[in-house]
Amino acid sequence: MSNLRYAIGVILVLVSLATVLATPFLIVHSRSPYDHGPDCWWCHPRLRPRKWI
Numbered sequence: 667m668s669n670l671r672y673a674i675g676v677i678l679v680l681v682s683l684a685t686v687l688a689t690p691f692l693i694v695h696s697r698s699p700y701d702h703g704p705d706c707w708w709c710h711p712r713l714r715p716r717k718w719i
Contacts, residue, residue, distance in 0.1 A: 695709075702709070
């Protein structure tokens, strides 16, 4: 097996493991009974930092 195929396999395993581990937390967070508003970085991610005016 070449190094490239090995690296791709390792990356795929790590991504799938992270997905499996994060899924329960995403489900619990999305079903929370309270409104956590726009400050929640999980629900409202910011690609750019806020501008301070």
